[in-house]
Amino acid sequence: MSGLALPMMPEVDVLPPPLERPDQSAILGTYARVPLTMVGGQGSELIADTGRRYLDFTSGIAVNALGYGDPGLQAALRDAAMGLVHVSNLFRTEPAESLAEWLVAHSFASRVFFCNSGAEANEGAFKFARRWARVAGGPAKHEIVALRGSFHGRLFASLAATDRPRYRAPFRPLAGGVTIVERDVDQLAATLTAENTAALILEPVQGEGGVRVCDVGFLRELRILTRERGIALILDEVQCGLGRTGWLFAYERAGIEPDLLTLAKPLAGGLPMGAVLLTAEIAAAIEPGDHGTTFGGGPLVSTVARYVVERLADPALLDAVREHGVWMHQELARLAADSPHVRGVRGVGLIWGIDVAMRAALVVDAVRDLGLLILTAGDHTIRLLPPLTITRADLARGLETLRTVLT
Numbered sequence: 001m002s003g004l005a006l007p008m009m010p011e012v013d014v015l016p017p018p019l020e021r022p023d024q025s026a027i028l029g030t031y032a033r034v035p036l037t038m039v040g041g042q043g044s045e046l047i048a049d050t051g052r053r054y055l056d057f058t059s060g061i062a063v064n065a066l067g068y069g070d071p072g073l074q075a076a077l078r079d080a081a082m083g084l085v086h087v088s089n090l091f092r093t094e095p096a097e098s099l100a101e102w103l104v105a106h107s108f109a110s111r112v113f114f115c116n117s118g119a120e121a122n123e124g125a126f127k128f129a130r131r132w133a134r135v136a137g138g139p140a141k142h143e144i145v146a147l148r149g150s151f152h153g154r155l156f157a158s159l160a161a162t163d164r165p166r167y168r169a170p171f172r173p174l175a176g177g178v179t180i181v182e183r184d185v186d187q188l189a190a191t192l193t194a195e196n197t198a199a200l201i202l203e204p205v206q207g208e209g210g211v212r213v214c215d216v217g218f219l220r221e222l223r224i225l226t227r228e229r230g231i232a233l234i235l236d237e238v239q240c241g242l243g244r245t246g247w248l249f250a251y252e253r254a255g256i257e258p259d260l261l262t263l264a265k266p267l268a269g270g271l272p273m274g275a276v277l278l279t280a281e282i283a284a285a286i287e288p289g290d291h292g293t294t295f296g297g298g299p300l301v302s303t304v305a306r307y308v309v310e311r312l313a314d315p316a317l318l319d320a321v322r323e324h325g326v327w328m329h330q331e332l333a334r335l336a337a338d339s340p341h342v343r344g345v346r347g348v349g350l351i352w353g354i355d356v357a358m359r360a361a362l363v364v365d366a367v368r369d370l371g372l373l374i375l376t377a378g379d380h381t382i383r384l385l386p387p388l389t390i391t392r393a394d395l396a397r398g399l400e401t402l403r404t405v406l407t
């Protein structure tokens with residue numbers, strides 16, 4: 001995706017227009033919810049209170065990788081509930097240590113920090129990168145660079161690294177020292193400096209930004225550039241990590257290794273959990289008191305996550321995701337050829353984006369009426385994130401519904 005520039009959006013202190021569907025419940029209206037109440041799920045289907053079943057190509061926005069009602073996950077939840085739920089981080093607990101050891105054994109990392117969400121994982125990664133950079137290059141080496149089209153979360157530093165003017169404008173000033181640069185090696189080479197840049201953060205597959213899969217060559221060039229200049233490379237695999245691309249970690253596809261990696265969404269099977277994975281060098285710069293969070297790595301979530309990561313690392317599951325990806329590519333290319341409304345398709349494994357001529361939200365509404373749940377990724381892109389355990393028959397059923405609406 002290097003060289004694919006999006007139009008620059010002017011950033012202004014003007015509130016965006018209100019969303020179309022303000023939430024009328026007692027829950028704060030930060031979400032544009034559809035008028036559907038979900039009460040159950042089975043396999044790749046969600047069940048509404050009306051009894052209607054919806055084929056779910058959203059997976060709780062990439063969280064429910066094992067689908068619904070997975071017997072193994074249910075057993076892990078039951079087992080976890082019989083043990084300690086929470087112990088403060090003043091003490092050691094076996095489930096957190098065992099999960100961290102598993103993540104270290106299966107990745108580039110030598111240490112893990114646990115937290116509770118994707119945004120929190122990125123905030124932690126920024127702090128760890130800055131802490132390391134300050135040791136390596138002094139206080140001037142603090143800049144964080146993110147890419148055009150990025151989404152890293154909605155807290156202050158993660159929002160500053162998120163390229164969504166609509167999300168940013170009402171909350172300025174955002175955290176300082178964070179710059180957004182085009183997804184272009186030359187522009188990045190001109191921006192990243194050994195003296196001032198602490199970290200470059202990017203998603204190997206931009207999710208919210210339109211399902212833009214980074215070219216393997218682009219990732220490799222950025223790895224070389226950051227290494228040459230002593231800049232930490234943070235990969236945000238909150239959405240594309242843990243099997244979604246058909247590799248346990250999306251970076252494996254490019255044959256590179258980051259300095260920091262952030263995970264969340266599917267990590268604990270729907271329980272809130274995030275993680276930052278770090279190299280030994282960065283971990284060595286961190287001291288007690290540098291960071292912390294009350295709930296991070298609690299025994300209940302860690303026990304469940306240990307079960308989930310083993311399932312997601314299963315070679316048979318990863319093979320199936322890669323094969324589904326090849327098949328999806330063929331089928332979506334056929335759909336694009338047959339439909340005047342489809343402008344392009346992009347993706348890998350079980351994360352796909354389809355550019356459409358009309359507003360993406362209209363397609364989401366139309367397929368929902370036919371029993372299929374999908375997402376948007378920007379105004380004119382629909383996004384498909386089915387459970388990683390989905391069957392080919394269910395994938396085909398969902399694509400048939402899309403075809404009905406788009407042709």
Ligand SMILES: Cc1ncc(COP(=O)(O)O)c(C=O)c1O
Nearest residue numbers: 117118119151152153207238239
């Ligand atoms: C790539 C990426 N990073 C970070 C986040 C933020 O995660 P959370 O909503 O858990 O804070 C998301 C959420 O969609 C994401 O897709």
